[in-house]
Amino acid sequence: MTRWRIWRRAPRPPSGWLADASAYLDDELTANERSRFESALERSPELREQISEIALIQSQLSVLREAHPSRSFELHEADIAPQSPRLIALKRRSEPLRIRFAAAAAAASIAALTAVVAWDALDSGDAAPTAERSAAESTSIAPSLAESAPVKQQQAAALETAVSAFNAEGAAEEAQATDESAAAPAADQSKEIAPAAATKEMEAQQQAGSTHFDAEDAEAEQAAIEDTSAEPSQATANPARQAVTANAGGSDIDLMEGEATPTEVQGSAAPGQTREAAADELPTPESAAPEPQTAGERSATGERGERRALSATQQSEPPAADPPPIRVRRIEEPHAPEAAAPERSWETPLEIALLIVAAAALTIFAVQTIRRRT
């Protein structure tokens, strides 16, 4: 037979009943809860004491019910009148410091951003005259080029004559090379290579139309010619050397990259300029060609080609009076993008930072204003 044991819930301690004490005093308990609480109240003197203390506090708090204000709070027409613009302005002026600070920060950031952008615009406006000045300088060459246009054809013809003379001389020298091989082996090597190479490279350069002369290359040419003049057999009878040497103190012409063709460079010589000088002004293969080439090869090829040219002009025409020398020098383009980039490097991050600050300040200002209005 199963024995059922009846489990009785243990009586709650006074602290457990305390949770219902306030509800009991406020008459917020149900009938069942009230009867159970009152039975617990009869059993526990501690609970009774606590209830009496809470009732005392409750009665003391009722004193505050007796408090009366010193004035009436009735509304008058002035209290509910629509706010005048002046009052709204006064209220806006008395807005919290945070809103005013956010507004000031937003305004300052926008002003700074505008100043930077304006400065940037003015700065680019200053660059424009520089470009115009460069363009004017480059166009100032145009009259001289136009003046030398009739001479251009004559000198082109002279150049062709010189080239054919090179070839003829090269052929003759090759024929003599067998006889003179023992006397001058080094000279034979240069004569075998230089005419063909110089002619081919010159023609290729004329087709390519590149005339990128460099001051350093011109100096190198001059040094090479002076080196050749050190040989006693050629130095005395080399009028072109005098012309090239005189070229060192002559006037310079600055050309923009890609502005002049070799023919134009030839034509850019003054009307009285000799073919030797014109030949000197021709771009050498090593200075014009950007292909990788060692300094030794370049100087050797240049020396051989110019030596041939000088000897050819020496044979074809007598030396003339010193013409106004022309030097072609390469200058940088004014609007190279890689040159402009570093100038703007500090502006763009600053603009971005100011933009972020302005946006953040405006957001804070808007949020604060909306919160205050609502």
Add this chain to the structure above:
Amino acid sequence: MPDRSVDRLDDDALVVRACGGELESFNVLVRRYERRVYGLCLGMLRSSAAAEDAVQDAMISAWRALDSYRGGNFSAWLLKIAGNRCRDELRRRKRRPTDSLDQQIEEQGDAWSPLDDAALPEEAALNSETARVLLAALEQLPGDQRTAVLLADVNELSYREIADVMDTSIGTVKSRINRGRARLRQILLERGELSRARERQALQERIVRATRTEVE
């Protein structure tokens, strides 16, 4: 001459007339509940001047927000507005704590005059002392518990009305009131004010009894 018939209207009828633009109808409601609202504000702010400002602001806000009143208990709706105003003021005080001279004077009990003019001087003095002690103890309570205790004991609202005012459940209200009173009892016990309160209550009862005897 003011229309006294308006005073006999119930809250909802007065609200309807006030929504139509009758300021006098709204002022009847103001007169009806201003002392309750003031008691709540005084208990929360512990300064009569701040409480008066809060009540005035609450009345103006209530007039402007009459369209949003959806019926029910107007006094609970008004007390809710006043409670929010007091919480804003308390938050502002917390951000910028200042020592108000008025508050210092009121803490000393000089500016406290809670009784009507008809109260006896002895009873007024006792009530003033009791109120000063209770307000100091109430200030130690968390805001929610303080509001719940004041709404229950000063404004005599039911738990459901308090739940409406505080936007919470009845169970939460019950818990807040119980904890608030227990904490208040603890504070008064620690300060020895509970026994003094008991003495004050006994003295007050004696005064009332003696006054009645004299009148009879």
